[in-house]
Amino acid sequence: MTHAFETLAIHAGQDPDPSTGAVVPPLHLSSTFKQDGVGGLRGGFEYARSGNPTRQALEECLAALEGGLKGFAFASGLAAEDTLLRSVTRPGAHVLMPGDAYGGSYRLIAGVLSNWGISHTSVDLSDLDAVRAAIRPETAVLWCETPTNPLLGIADIAALAGIAHDAGALLVVDNTFASPYLQQPLALGADAVVHSTTKYMGGHSDVVGGAVVVKDAELAEKIGYHQNAVGAIAGPFDSWLTLRGIKTLGVRMDRHSDNAERIVEVLASHAAVKTVLYPGRPEHPGHEVAAKQMRRFGGMVGLRLHGGLETALEVVAKTQLFTLAESLGGVESLIEHPGKMTHQSVAGSPLEVPDDLIRLSVGIENVDDLIGDLLQALA
Structure with a gap:
């Protein structure tokens, strides 16, 4: 059975606790999990960097709200962006980004990833001809914000998805300003959605976090590997607070x-x-x-x-x-x-x-x- 957004926000990944019946999923603070013999994992959990029940609940909810296959929760929005970009680029790759991108995203790409051999170009994403002209053979990612921060520019997600895919690139949409309640980039052709869950998802200025949601299994496997390998994960209490905020999104x-x-x-x-x-x-x-x-x-x-x-x-x-x-x-x-x-x-x-x-x-x-x-x- 399919459910409306408001129902998913309250129930996706958040079944009552099977052992106690608690309506609110419990906060699991444990850093490690007992194994029933070597390799005998209960629920697939072994070490909290690799997986935590509270974080898993959040990640399932994020995927459901964005209409994706798999969600990933991070310690901040920029940690989510960094892990995603390192998952899908290699030295020599090119990133095309908005002409009025969020300053932190620009700093990450221009000031950090440039040292790793990633080049970038800024372009007005509302000008589709300019976007096509800025695409290079080595373009790996078309990075989109809509609405943009802070000039509230709008980009046509479906049109950008066509341009990116024709060039063999991925379209990533920062959906922080809109939230999945107002906009669903994956349904419009985007390959990945990123969020600072600090913002509307958490909604109460009391938690810092980030998210990536994807719809492709191969891309999900890459991001999951890097999430575990790099380790910039959302902690269990931050995950619990974000889930609480999402209920009223x-x-x-x-x-x-x-x-x-x-x-x-x-x-x-x-x-x-x-x-x-x-x-x-x-x-x-x-x-x-x-x-x-x-x-x-x-x-x-x-x-x-x-x-x-x-x-x-x-x-x-x-x-x-x-x-x-x-x-x-x-x-x-x-x-x-x-x-x-x-x-x-x-x-x-x-x-x-x-x-x-x-x-x-x-x-x-x-x-x-x-x-x-x-x-x-x-x-």
Whole structure:
């Protein structure tokens, strides 16, 4: 029997404990597991780096939510990205990535993997002709974010999958901003999905984690080997917290989207705001593609302000309900200046973000309170 997303979020990989009947799967903290004779493993567990029942429950849930064959849970989103990229590239390979990628992903590829002989090119993924022109014979991965962080750009996942596969490359989609509730990249042709589960999946700003979900058995075997060999796994308590957060993912994403839509509507005509970046706006250049491949448009909003850097820094310092902090996707609203905070690692590079940009992670508080806070900060 197939089940809807909200049902899978609560039940996939989370059957009641068979020995006690506990509705919530137990937290297994053990680092090692008793064997019934040499090689006689109970449930397939021998050592917690290789497998842990709590992590396995999370990984099964992740796979179900993304419609994949196999999920893998990691210590952070960047640990997930690093393990995936090392699984599918070799020295001399080329990675094609967004022109406005997340700063941490850019730092990983340009600053770390480049020392391993991996080259990269940044390109506007909404320009399919530019993507085709940037493909090289050695291109192994087309790395996609949609919506992008922090400029909320939109890429056509199905079209990019066709381009990547024609070139013999894999399409990887960072689905962190949308979450699997709003967007299902594997169903649109992607080969792998990555997440910072720190964000919307965990949803409460109390756990750091990452995930990879794939639909191909051979690719799953490669990633599973590297996950065990490299060891950047999610710990059991982090896995348990992430599972707890996932149970309410659908409810939260609807509220994040509701609040963001109201805030965008109010701020779009504000005298201090030069541009509102939100794929739900009909004026957004990626709106039609986003409407086609997303259920709703999420809780992330970008604002470019008249007055430039000085005004942007003043505004982020004046909010009271929007907390000045990095990260995103929690129940509480956050505000930040990407150029000076989350994306400082791309300063001076082709991916440098505008200095008049502020990023909102719209939480699930009362939306009128949030609007009032933003209006007083912009006054």
